[in-house]
Amino acid sequence: MSALASAPSSSLTYAPVLDKRFGPKARIEARPAKDIATITLTDRSAYIEVARFLRDDPACAFDLLLDLVSIDLLNAPAPLRPRDGSRFQLHVILYSTRRNDHLRLIVNLPEQNPRVPTLVNLWPAVNWFEREAWDLMGIEFEGHPNLKRLLTHNGFVGHALRKDYAAGQRWLCTEEDLLQTDLAAQTETPEDIFETMTVNLGPSHPATHGTLRIVLRLDGETIVAAEGECGYLHRCFEKMSESHTYSQVIPYTDRLNYCSPMINGFGYARAVEDMLGVEIPPRAKAIRVILSEFNRIMDHMVCIGTNLVDLGALTNFWYAYQAREAIYGLLEACCGARLTSSYARVGGLSADVPPNFDEWSRSLFPIIKTQLDDIDGLVSKNRIAHKRMRGTGIVSRENAIAWGFTGPCGRASGLAYDVRKDKPYEGYDELDFDVPVMTDGDNFARYYVRMEEMRQSLRIIDQQLRKLPKGPVTTDDYRVILPPKEMVYNEMEGLIYHFKVVFEGTKVAPGYFYSSVEGGNGELGYTIVADGSGNPYRLKVRPPCFPLFAAYEKIIKGGMVSDAVATLGMLNIIAGELDR
Amino acid sequence: MSFIKNTLSWIAPPTAPGVQSGAGGADFLTTKLDVLVQWAHSNSLWPLPFGTACCAIEFMSVVSSHYDLSRFGAEVVRFSPRQADMMIVAGTVTDKQAPILRKIYDQMAEPKWVVSMGVCACTGGFYRAYHVVQGIDEIVPVDVYVAGCPPTPENLMRGIIELQRRIQTGDLARHRQNKTYVPIRVGEQPVIGLPAYSQSVMAPNRPGVSEMPVMADSAEADMGAKADVLKHQGDRS
Numbered sequence: 012m013s014a015l016a017s018a019p020s021s022s023l024t025y026a027p028v029l030d031k032r033f034g035p036k037a038r039i040e041a042r043p044a045k046d047i048a049t050i051t052l053t054d055r056s057a058y059i060e061v062a063r064f065l066r067d068d069p070a071c072a073f074d075l076l077l078d079l080v081s082i083d084l085l086n087a088p089a090p091l092r093p094r095d096g097s098r099f100q101l102h103v104i105l106y107s108t109r110r111n112d113h114l115r116l117i118v119n120l121p122e123q124n125p126r127v128p129t130l131v132n133l134w135p136a137v138n139w140f141e142r143e144a145w146d147l148m149g150i151e152f153e154g155h156p157n158l159k160r161l162l163t164h165n166g167f168v169g170h171a172l173r174k175d176y177a178a179g180q181r182w183l184c185t186e187e188d189l190l191q192t193d194l195a196a197q198t199e200t201p202e203d204i205f206e207t208m209t210v211n212l213g214p215s216h217p218a219t220h221g222t223l224r225i226v227l228r229l230d231g232e233t234i235v236a237a238e239g240e241c242g243y244l245h246r247c248f249e250k251m252s253e254s255h256t257y258s259q260v261i262p263y264t265d266r267l268n269y270c271s272p273m274i275n276g277f278g279y280a281r282a283v284e285d286m287l288g289v290e291i292p293p294r295a296k297a298i299r300v301i302l303s304e305f306n307r308i309m310d311h312m313v314c315i316g317t318n319l320v321d322l323g324a325l326t327n328f329w330y331a332y333q334a335r336e337a338i339y340g341l342l343e344a345c346c347g348a349r350l351t352s353s354y355a356r357v358g359g360l361s362a363d364v365p366p367n368f369d370e371w372s373r374s375l376f377p378i379i380k381t382q383l384d385d386i387d388g389l390v391s392k393n394r395i396a397h398k399r400m401r402g403t404g405i406v407s408r409e410n411a412i413a414w415g416f417t418g419p420c421g422r423a424s425g426l427a428y429d430v431r432k433d434k435p436y437e438g439y440d441e442l443d444f445d446v447p448v449m450t451d452g453d454n455f456a457r458y459y460v461r462m463e464e465m466r467q468s469l470r471i472i473d474q475q476l477r478k479l480p481k482g483p484v485t486t487d488d489y490r491v492i493l494p495p496k497e498m499v500y501n502e503m504e505g506l507i508y509h510f511k512v513v514f515e516g517t518k519v520a521p522g523y524f525y526s527s528v529e530g531g532n533g534e535l536g537y538t539i540v541a542d543g544s545g546n547p548y549r550l551k552v553r554p555p556c557f558p559l560f561a562a563y564e565k566i567i568k569g570g571m572v573s574d575a576v577a578t579l580g581m582l583n584i585i586a587g588e589l590d591r
Numbered sequence: 592m593s594f595i596k597n598t599l600s601w602i603a604p605p606t607a608p609g610v611q612s613g614a615g616g617a618d619f620l621t622t623k624l625d626v627l628v629q630w631a632h633s634n635s636l637w638p639l640p641f642g643t644a645c646c647a648i649e650f651m652s653v654v655s656s657h658y659d660l661s662r663f664g665a666e667v668v669r670f671s672p673r674q675a676d677m678m679i680v681a682g683t684v685t686d687k688q689a690p691i692l693r694k695i696y697d698q699m700a701e702p703k704w705v706v707s708m709g710v711c712a713c714t715g716g717f718y719r720a721y722h723v724v725q726g727i728d729e730i731v732p733v734d735v736y737v738a739g740c741p742p743t744p745e746n747l748m749r750g751i752i753e754l755q756r757r758i759q760t761g762d763l764a765r766h767r768q769n770k771t772y773v774p775i776r777v778g779e780q781p782v783i784g785l786p787a788y789s790q791s792v793m794a795p796n797r798p799g800v801s802e803m804p805v806m807a808d809s810a811e812a813d814m815g816a817k818a819d820v821l822k823h824q825g826d827r828s
Contacts, residue, residue, distance in 0.1 A: 163722060164687040171721050180721050186690040215641060215691055217670040222643045222688060243688045244643055246711075247720030262717070269645035313648070332655035339652075350649055350741055587644055 023048055024110075025070040037061050040117075045285045047104070047113035047525050058118050059128050065105060065116065066133050073105035073114055074412050075428075076134035077527075078553040079141060080104065080538045081148040085174040088542050090521040098122035099150055102538060103130070103137075104525060104553065108412060108426065111433050115525060126151040136415030139561035147172040147249075162242035162590055171250060172549075178250050206230055212575070214243045220317055220579070221586030223560065225567075232571050237564040244586040252550040256516025257283050257357055260547065265351040267552060267588040271310035271531040273342070274303050275588075276355035281436060282526035282537040283357045286519055289491055295359040295484040296437045301372065301475050302345065302354070303437075303528075304468040305338050308379060310531030310583075311419075311461040318458075318580025319390060322399050327386050334382040337375050344371065357517055358492035359485030369476055376469060383465055391459070400455035404566050404578030407452055414565070415558030418533020419464060420582055422448045423456035430529035444471050454574075457581040491517045516545025532556045532583055554588040625761065632676075632702060633758040636665040636751070639675030639699065641692060644682030646709040649741040658744040665751055672698035677754070678731075681741075683711035684724045696731045704758075706735045706750055709742055716740060735775040750775065 026039055029050070036057045040049040050065075052058060065071045080102035084092050093100070097119035105114045120127060129152040130137040141152045142161040149170035152158055160167060164184040169176055213224035222243035228236040248267065252260045264279045265272040277299045284291060316331030339349045344365045346354040354361055365371065390396045406416065411424035421428060429446040431439040447463035449456035485492050489508035498505030519541035527536035533555030542548035559582045566582075567575040638660075640650055654660050654668060669675040672695045684692055696705070707727055710716040713736045715725035727733060734757075737750040753775045 167722075176721070178720055181686055181723075182721075184686045184690060186694070214688065215670075215695060221647070243685060243691075244683060245685055245687065246644075246683045246718045246723050251718060251720055266645050269648055272645075313651075317651075329656045332652065333657065336652065336655075336657040349652075349743065350645060 025068070028068060028070045029064070032064060033057060033061060043288075043524075045526070047115050049115045049117060051117040052119070055118060055120070055127070059130075059133075062103070062116065062130055062133055065114065071107065071114075072109045073107045073112075075106040075108055075417075076103065076130070076136045076140075076415055077106050077113075077417075077534060078102075078104040078525075078536055078538065078551070079137055079144055080549075080551040081144040081150055081172070082523075082540055082549050083148060083172065083174045087548065088521055091523075091540065091542060091548070093119045095119065099125045099148065101127065101144070101150065102523070102525075104536065104538070106428075106534075108428055111428075113434075113525070120150060124151075125149065126153055128153045129155040131155060134415070135413045136558045136561065139557065146170070149173060160242075161240075162245040164242070171247070178247070178254060207235060210572075212572075214240075217321075220584065221589075223579075223584060223586060223589070225564065225575070225579075227572065227575070229572065232573070234567050234570055234572060234575060237567055237575075239560055239564045241560060241586070241589050243590065245590040248552070248591040249550055252547050254546060256545045257519065257547060258512075258516060260550065261355055261357075262351065262353045264355075265353055267554065267591065268310070268531055268535070268556075268585045269350060269587045270313045270583075270585055271303075271306035272350060273306045273352055273354055274310075274528060274530050275535065276353065277303055277437075278526070278528035278530065278535050279537055280355040280357050281528065282524060282539055283517070283519065284491075285526050286522070286524040286539055286541065287357075287491060287517070289358055289486055289488055291359050291486050292483050293438070293480045294363075294482045297475050297479050298360060298364055298484065299355070299437050300439065300442070301472050301479075302342070304471045304475075305341065305372075305375075307468050307531055308465045309335050309338055311465050312382075314531075314580070314583040315386065315458060315461055318577065318583075319386075319396075321576050321580050322396065324390065324393075324396070327389060330382045330385050334375075334379045337378045341368075341371055341375060344368075356485065356492055358488060359483070363484050369479065372472060372476055376473070379465070379469060383462065387462060391462070397455065399573075399577050400453065400458055400581070401451075402453050403570060403574040404454045404457075404581065405452050406562070406566060408450070410562075410565075411452065414562035416533070416562070417558075418530065418555050419460045420457055420559055421533060422446065423460045424452035425450040428534075430527055430534050434527070436528060439471075442471050442474050444474075454577050454581040518543060518545055519547075527553065530555050530588075532559065532585065532588075535588075552588070552591055554591065556582065556584045556589050560584045560589055629759050629761055633755040634664040635667075636677040636704070636755070637667045637669050637675045638665055638706075639669055639672055639678045639695070640681060641678055641695065642681040643684060643688060644711065646681035646712070646741040649744060650679060650681045650708065650747070653744040653747050658748065660748065660751070663748065663751060663755070672696075673700060675699060676702060677704045677706060677751075679706045679708055679747075680712045680727050680731075681708040683716065683718060684727050684730070685722050686724060687722070689724050689730050692727065693730050704734045704754060705731055706737065706747075706754065707733045708737050708747055708750075710738055710740050713738060 023039060029037055036052065036054040038051045038053055040051055042049050052061060065073045082100040084098055084100055099120040101118045101120065103116040105116065118127060127150065129141060139161060141155055142158060144150045145152060145158050146160045146162050147170055163171065166184045167182045207228050207230045210227045210229055211224065212227055214222045224240040224243065226238045227234050248263050251263060261276050261279065264275040267275045312331040312335050316328040319327040342352055343349050346352045346361060406424045408425040411421050411426045416424060416426060417428060425448060427446060427448045432446050444467045447460050447467065449460055493512055494505045494508045499509045521541055521543045523538065523540045525536060525538050527534045534553065535555055536553030538551040539547055540549040563579065563582060567578055640647065642650055652658055654666060660666050665677065676699065678696060678699060680692065707713050711718065712727050715723050724730065735750045735754050737747050739746050757775065
């Protein structure tokens with residue numbers, strides 16, 4: 012429980028350079044072993060300077076911006092609140108692809124007029140993250156090219172994630188609030204009016220796979236300008252989690268990326284466990300790995316199946332769904348639900364797997380392999396598929412890094428970063444599997460990387476099933492998990508633990524923590540800020556498809572509308588985790 | 592001929608058509624026109640999936656090969672409101688999405704039906720928050736509420752079958768005219784032994800939120816101004 016207290020001073024390679032350059036302006040914090048390294052700015056004016064140094068200095072080389080977390084520390088307990096009494100805090104989560112290292116840069120902002128220079132010129136990926144922070148927290152970014160609301164609608168008043176905003180306060184959204192984008196409002200020049208037209212793709216469109224909106228400016232069928240908009244499924248996950256205990260947040264996590272629900276829950280549970288310093292039994296770890304991989308297969312199946320429908324190949328969708336239905340059966344046997352499983356618990360799993368788990372899982376292999384081979388045979392050498400996917404939606408490796416790509420889309424562009432390999436968790440380092448990487452960066456590469464990943468997932472499951480350990484699936488630390496019923500009914504301590512977990516929740520010591528897993532779409536990170544109570548003080552998800560969709564308008568510019576549809580499907584934007 | 596007679600009598604017991612023999616020995620059917628139309632309506636529902644979230648993934652399961660909704664005559668999924676007559680709202684509807692939902696509903700041609708799939712669409716679900724519509728009956732009239740998060744495919748299919756029954760018997764049209772309309776609720780049938788309040792948990796005008804202008808009456812919502820409904824979006828938690 013006291014993992015946060017015992018923090019050895021980190022021996023960072025870039026610490027001497029940083030110290031020499033900035034001295035007391037940037038302080039390296041002592042962090043627990045499982046958290047990422049942290050630099051706090053004591054002087055706010057050095058923000059841009061330090062950020063540029065972290066990106067450009069060869070000893071740092073933090074070239075990929077993963078997340079921007081905004082925190083409102085109103086009424087926060089003393090250990091969280093900075094000494095100068097600042098109310099707002101920004102965490103910039105960075106990653107170095109060259110050195111495989113994470114870093115958190117913290118800057119404190121005052122209550123009155125919280126503003127900070129934008130980082131867009133350093134990491135273009137930060138663009139939408141900053142818009143989100145402005146929208147939900149009201150932090151202003153000086154010099155931001157397009158600082159306007161992103162997740163909420165234009166009729167919204169106030170900043171929803173501030174602590175003094177009532178969670179249930181809604182605002183009327185009219186059609187007029189909705190339809191105004193800069194692109195649609197652009198005045199057409201007389202000579203232009205016959206040449207281009209503005210078209211809405213979404214928010215209710217069969218090819219958007221959810222509730223996304225892209226406003227396109229077309230010259231014939233060529234896209235001359237595009238503007239993406241999200242927030243149509245912003246259902247306030249982060250605000251809701253602040254009024255629920257750590258365990259009660261788990262059902263909400265299932266609904267983030269609903270194509271692979273279990274990975275979200277496992278990732279969240281692991282973040283809380285790491286923060287608490289709780290170790291879960293090996294059997295729980297192994298089951299988490301197996302089910303995560305099954306979920307990854309389900310995720311990729313939906314992505315490929317639905318995208319091929321958009322390209323006109325309906326059959327693959329039925330094939331993909333057959334495999335999904337087979338996996339659903341297994342998930343249902345484990346936890347009782349097909350899609351929204353709530354199977355993870357802080358400290359293990361809600362229940363053990365069924366006794367015939369091994370045979371059942373193995374019986375799925377031939378089904379999945381058959382469907383994979385069928386799809387492979389129909390698509391991978393299909394001329395139409397090649398014409399539609401080869402050379403469309405190209406993202407170079409440099410752009411992928413600048414735009415914050417991770418996961419299959421990043422790997423299709425040659426960015427060989429997989430959290431399972433590079434920051435192994437739950438025993439992935441003991442398993443033998445490959446990370447498929449392609450360098451084309453086009454839609455076909457994204458398709459093919461996913462196909463290959465599914466085969467690798469089967470490999471992982473096979474190995475993990477072979478050495479599935481016996482034993483309990485929950486930790487015996489009853490401060491975080493409900494004790495068994497025999498103990499509750501027969502022992503005083505059991506009853507007390509039960510009562511406290513149910514009524515107060517698991518209490519996490521004040522502090523902050525970042526932890527990530529490899530989700531279906533890339534690095535799925537959770538930043539948890541705890542204030543010592545049973546509820547998270549602030550929970551921020553790093554949704555992997557957020558940067559993907561932010562970059563979408565840049566990818567499709569100059570291409571055809573039909574290619575834009577193919578690209579959207581292959582980026583696999585899931586509105587649930589995009590908007591949260 | 593007896594097959595047709597049996598089928599039709601099952602479809603519409605109160606106004607069952609008769610099979611009569613003409614003078615020349617040719618068989619013919621007598622029926623009321625609206626019974627025939629209702630029968631046709633009920634078996635050719637074209638769904639418009641207004642899929643926003645997790646429920647849309649389960650809806651895909653319902654239409655795909657394993658569950659195969661086409662067995663019940665409702666597989667011709669159309670994304671164009673002009674071509675569809677059964678809107679399936681699958682998933683959470685946010686305030687930002689609400690005007691779009693209403694617009695698409697308005698674009699659908701009569702007769703049209705709305706299936707609210709999942710608790711988010713029915714009541715807002717466990718998102719009692721600043722950006723979530725607390726039940727789509729704030730915006731559009733609902734014919735079938737299907738509970739579940741998300742509902743199992745069987746539950747959704749049962750909702751659609753119940754809707755077909757009602758269309759066939761003409762109840763929906765009658766009730767709409769008489770303003771005695773009660774929507775169908777699937778997945779929350781009271782089980783013997785449960786306390787009585789469990790029946791009211793999902794009712795549109797449930798206690799505790801009765802001060803809110805919830806659209807329980809479909810006929811009212813049909814006639815009522817669409818914009819009025821949207822105006823009441825205050826604090827409900």
